[in-house]
Amino acid sequence: MDPRALPPRLVIDPSLPPDLSVELRSSPHVLRLARSGWRMESSRNLTWLFVVPGLLMLLWMTAGTAPAVVTAIGAAVIGLLRWLTSAYHRDTRRKLRLAYEHADRYILPEDLDYPCQVLLRRAQRAAETILGSRVHRAGLIDTIDNRVTLPEEVWQIAQRLRKLSAMHAEHSKIVPKELPTGLQDAFKPYSTALDAAWTSLSKRVRNLEQYAKQVVKADKVFHAHQRLEALAARTPDYQALIADTVRDDLARAHLRELTEQARQARELFEESIHEARRAAGELLRPPHA
Known part of the structure; x- marks a missing residue:
């Protein structure tokens, strides 16, 4: 499934x-x-x-x-x-x-309408991705304490979604499906308020998903970086191989190429970690920012 x-x-x-x-x-x-x-x-x-x-x-x-x-x-x-x-x-x-x-300290799936369930599931999936990543377990994205901040973020989102679901249900019962002519504008501010709350929560979840996306990217680079570190440990063997098989000028060119590739890989890895930390910082901003 x-x-x-x-x-x-x-x-x-x-x-x-x-x-x-x-x-x-x-x-x-x-x-x-x-x-x-x-x-x-x-x-x-x-x-x-x-x-x-x-x-x-x-x-x-x-x-x-x-x-x-x-x-x-x-x-x-x-x-x-x-x-x-x-x-x-x-x-x-x-x-x-x-x-x-403790009825107000837990939220069941049934407490939410379907659109809000989908949004909460997206937030939970993003948090799982971050907490299950290699870079998180290695302590490389320590701008915030993910183990504390992410559960709190999901809880805050779930609380607001529960309230929004309840107000959606109440609004549907109160507002007639077919409004009399001339009264549409009188009801519009209430619908607008619900739409604004939904937009704000959607943005909050997207920020969490953006953080998860950057973490996934950092994870891939981290994996490649680890492989490169394993190869770097065998650099003398590669140097000896080149020295034994090609002329000196080609050997120097190959060695420079190895060095440049290692530098680029490290820069890419550091950049991906920086992007993940920057995305994490978005979670600390107020929702209305």
Whole structure:
């Protein structure tokens, strides 16, 4: 499947404590239940109290097992089921409570309309590209701390997209599809405000994608640079080869060519790193800049 067609992933406020973030991220189905307003009833499903004795009675009748043995097995099974059910309910109730307490600290794909989902997915994909790059892992694009700034940037974008989605839905309910003659101008400022917010968020995501594009370019040059460094370590072998096989004047020309190629590769690598850092700086500018 084309990654661009996938929905965005769950986004959690990066300022939350790590243990709480892991807890919320581990149970997206519970977060969805909380978002829908679902409450866990305290009543228990007692169906198994009737099913288990029936199965034990069948065992006793078909296998001829002694009643005392059947009773012991039944008591053990009922006790185990009660313990498992109780543990599951406690864990689910605890996670549901956390989901309600921190309802404004996570954003589900369902919180966004389709256009906003697509925009958030683009932002997440750009951040993944940057954090997964060789130059990031090598610490070569350290103008900002990507591990801190990028999750925060995606979170800020997701928050604004959620608000925009809600206002889109509200606007669609309030504004009639067919406006009476002469009233179009009265509604226009509200539509314009939504369009302006969308344009601003789109620009913010494009800045993030531009940074990712420069990082990809730097990654390719970095890979070639590493190969060149490996060859540079064998320069004496190449010098000896040239000296043994061609005349002195050609040897000097070949050596100058090797040196020039190495210089150009290094300059290209340094330029690509500079461009990636410049693109990263765009993320620090205010959205209205």
